[in-house]
Amino acid sequence: MLEKATRSAIEVRSTTKIYGNDRASGVVAVDDVSLEITDNEFFTLLGPSGCGKTTLLRLIAGFEQPTQGEILLFGEHLEGLPPHNRSVNTVFQHYALFPHMTVSQNISFGLEMLGIDKIEIRKTVSRMLELVQMPQLADRKINQLSGGQQQRVALARALAPNPKVLLLDEPLSALDFKLRKEMQSELKRLQNETGITFIFVTHDQEEALTMSDRVAVMKDGQVLQVGKPREVYDHPAQRFVADFIGDINILRGELISTKKGEAKVKLASGFVGDAILPIGVGDISGVVNVAIRPEQLSFSNSTNSTLPGIIKEITYFGSGLHYEIELSTGETIKLRQQSVGRSNTEFSSGETVNIAVADDAIQVLVD
Amino acid sequence: MSNQSTFADIEKSQLSASLVTANKRAQKTRALLLAPAVLTIFLIGILPLSIVLVYSFLEPGSYGGVKWNLSFDAYIQLLFEEDIFEETLTFNTAYLQIFWRSLSLAIVATITCLFIGFPMAYFISIQSAHRKNTLLFLVTIPFWTNLLIRTYCMLLILRDQGALNLALVNLGILDKPLPLLYTDFAVGLGLVYAFLPFMVLPIYTSLEKFDFRMVEAGSDLYASRFKVLTRIIIPIAKPGIAAGCILVFIPSLGAYITPELLGGGKSLMIGNLINLQFGQGRNWPFGSAIALILMVMVMISLFVYLNRTTRNEES
Numbered sequence: 001m002l003e004k005a006t007r008s009a010i011e012v013r014s015t016t017k018i019y020g021n022d023r024a025s026g027v028v029a030v031d032d033v034s035l036e037i038t039d040n041e042f043f044t045l046l047g048p049s050g051c052g053k054t055t056l057l058r059l060i061a062g063f064e065q066p067t068q069g070e071i072l073l074f075g076e077h078l079e080g081l082p083p084h085n086r087s088v089n090t091v092f093q094h095y096a097l098f099p100h101m102t103v104s105q106n107i108s109f110g111l112e113m114l115g116i117d118k119i120e121i122r123k124t125v126s127r128m129l130e131l132v133q134m135p136q137l138a139d140r141k142i143n144q145l146s147g148g149q150q151q152r153v154a155l156a157r158a159l160a161p162n163p164k165v166l167l168l169d170e171p172l173s174a175l176d177f178k179l180r181k182e183m184q185s186e187l188k189r190l191q192n193e194t195g196i197t198f199i200f201v202t203h204d205q206e207e208a209l210t211m212s213d214r215v216a217v218m219k220d221g222q223v224l225q226v227g228k229p230r231e232v233y234d235h236p237a238q239r240f241v242a243d244f245i246g247d248i249n250i251l252r253g254e255l256i257s258t259k260k261g262e263a264k265v266k267l268a269s270g271f272v273g274d275a276i277l278p279i280g281v282g283d284i285s286g287v288v289n290v291a292i293r294p295e296q297l298s299f300s301n302s303t304n305s306t307l308p309g310i311i312k313e314i315t316y317f318g319s320g321l322h323y324e325i326e327l328s329t330g331e332t333i334k335l336r337q338q339s340v341g342r343s344n345t346e347f348s349s350g351e352t353v354n355i356a357v358a359d360d361a362i363q364v365l366v367d
Numbered sequence: 368m369s370n371q372s373t374f375a376d377i378e379k380s381q382l383s384a385s386l387v388t389a390n391k392r393a394q395k396t397r398a399l400l401l402a403p404a405v406l407t408i409f410l411i412g413i414l415p416l417s418i419v420l421v422y423s424f425l426e427p428g429s430y431g432g433v434k435w436n437l438s439f440d441a442y443i444q445l446l447f448e449e450d451i452f453e454e455t456l457t458f459n460t461a462y463l464q465i466f467w468r469s470l471s472l473a474i475v476a477t478i479t480c481l482f483i484g485f486p487m488a489y490f491i492s493i494q495s496a497h498r499k500n501t502l503l504f505l506v507t508i509p510f511w512t513n514l515l516i517r518t519y520c521m522l523l524i525l526r527d528q529g530a531l532n533l534a535l536v537n538l539g540i541l542d543k544p545l546p547l548l549y550t551d552f553a554v555g556l557g558l559v560y561a562f563l564p565f566m567v568l569p570i571y572t573s574l575e576k577f578d579f580r581m582v583e584a585g586s587d588l589y590a591s592r593f594k595v596l597t598r599i600i601i602p603i604a605k606p607g608i609a610a611g612c613i614l615v616f617i618p619s620l621g622a623y624i625t626p627e628l629l630g631g632g633k634s635l636m637i638g639n640l641i642n643l644q645f646g647q648g649r650n651w652p653f654g655s656a657i658a659l660i661l662m663v664m665v666m667i668s669l670f671v672y673l674n675r676t677t678r679n680e681e682s
């Protein structure tokens with residue numbers, strides 16, 4: 001049927017940013033990145049510290065110029081456009097609120113700079129204060145606010161001019177766990193209500209998975225994989241992505257047949273199962289790494305198409321149990337069992353068990 | 368039982384007695400420790416000022432000094448001229464002109480220092496740590512020599528056969544030397560030169576603490592470079608700017624060496640006038656009166672300034 005027309009909000013075309021003179025002597029912070037972020041999307045850049053997330057945002061905001069490549073905002077080339085002429089606002093990692101202004105002055109600053117009239121500004125500011133749920137603090141100075149309140153002011157300040165795209169650079173990293181959870185759902189709500197495209201940066205994989213429409217996993221300035229949280233979680237294409245997001249088992253195996261994305265893999269222990277090939281990758285054959293999530297494994301009574309092993313360690317983690325099991329090949333495999341109403345079969349350390357693998361659980365990795 | 372309680376009572380009373388003596392002793396120590404400061408303030412601050420105040424209401428002695436007769440002549444003299452033959456008073460603006468010149472030169476010097484000093488301080492504050500130190504060091508170099516000597520050098524540069532005029536003439540820009548020396552311009556230039564570091568250093572101190580990421584935040588919110596300067600950098604650096612202005616304005620207003628050397632006898636400032644009264648003029652009460660008026664002027668301008676800045680902060 002009819003698909004909702006998707007416009008691209010931000011298009012990053014083979015963009016490279018090198019700090020310093022050249023590739024050899026400088027730092028390649030962003031390395032040939034291409035991304036297309038659609039309108040209304042909650043898009044997340046996920047990656048370890050120093051992988052170039054902030055640099056990518058700074059390129060979009062206009063604080064840095066790409067060494068190579070180009071960036072488009074709703075089809076418009078941004079090259080040479082200074083930050084104050086881009087309809088993009090940033091929530092900085094360090095908030096960067098103006099200390100000499102009150103909360104409402106901070107929020108109205110962008111609107112004033114746009115030359116919007118006073119009555120309109122006042123209306124918008126009070127709407128923003130409602131939105132971030134702090135209208136009673138309008139006249140406070142910034143240094144009289146808690147960290148979480150400052151974070152919300154930074155958000156309101158960036159949202160007030162109604163930008164086409166909002167960039168959020170690890171805005172929640174300074175908050176404690178509870179506030180962080182609250183702000184996560186608040187951000188999600190704000191994005192729904194305003195319909196503004198959010199580009200959100202985090203190095204917290206759980207945050208990325210719960211909040212985003214799509215996630216881009218970055219490493220060393222490169223985007224390794226882009227996809228819906230489920231896709232990235234269930235079907236990581238590379239070992240780094242698999243390792244970075246969630247707990248995972250990486251095992252050695254041999255591809256014994258490949259046919260249009262369907263493949264059979266033979267693990268070192270002799271187990272043969274269906275495997276999923278990484279998307280958009282050409283020929284793979286021979287010995288590969290495969291990834292299996294611990295929760296895709298379960299104990300089985302049958303010895304038929306299962307992996308035999310010996311339980312080495314059992315850890316209780318509240319909502320379930322975590323087993324470390326040694327396979328006959330000497331490899332250790334993690335198995336996660338959720339506690340459910342009926343009592344789980346109890347196992348103890350040293351016991352010999354058979355492990356069953358769920359359908360579609362074996363993901364072939366590129367490297 | 369009762370014995371015990373009396374013991375306890377005695378102990379308690381002894382204790383409180385010893386507490387009282389300890390308290391007294393502490394007070395004494397405090398007074399003793401404060402004494403040098405109080406004495407110094409009295410000796411170098413209050414006492415000389417009181418003498419000046421008293422002298423300004425006395426009559427001048429024939430060869431300097433004072434005669435101990437109450438008189439308001441010193442203050443009257445400032446505005447009126449006494450005709451010796453007719454004994455009438457006519458309004459005289461000669462002294463007022465000097466006051467006016469001092470005030471305007473001080474204001475111009477302060478504003479000029481601000482316009483030169485702010486960019487300088489800004490420039491220094493965005494350098495790397497090493498270059499910052501070098502540049503700050505260079506700013507303070509003039510303090511290594513006496514102001515008198517530095518002002519003489521200024522004189523050597525500005526006079527008709529001085530470096531500046533020679534250069535301009537030899538380059539063919541001027542036909543004959545420009546008479547720069549002994550003008551208000553020369554005095555103003557001398558003041559700016561002498562007091563510029565007092566503007567640069569406090570502004571630098573406040574810009575040093577300035578978080579330059581604010582600039583990015585500003586331009587992210589659609590502020591042009593100019594708006595970032597006027598709406599973010601200057602308001603945050605305001606304490607430094609205020610301190611710099613005060614530190615330049617006050618010594619400029621009372622400057623003595625600079626107008627003495629670069630103004631010749633022509634471009635007098637309050638400082639020279641005071642000096643004149645205690646020297647050649649032999650009119651100590653008049654000198655004292657002028658000095659007091661200078662002080663009041665400074666106090667009023669400070670008061671107005673502080674009042675305005677604090678009110679701005681509140682609003």
Ligand SMILES: Nc1ncnc2c1ncn2[C@@H]1O[C@H](COP(=O)(O)OP(=O)(O)OP(=O)(O)O)[C@@H](O)[C@H]1O
Nearest residue numbers: 019027028029048049050051052053054055056203
């Ligand atoms: N101004 C700069 N000059 C030189 N190198 C820089 C500069 N800014 C960043 N880098 C380098 O570029 C790389 C990417 O930095 P960036 O700040 O984009 O990382 P990040 O992914 O945001 O990390 P984090 O999660 O720690 O914030 C890093 O290796 C960093 O050292």
Ligand SMILES: [Mg+2]
Nearest residue numbers: 053054093169
């Ligand atoms: Mg960063």
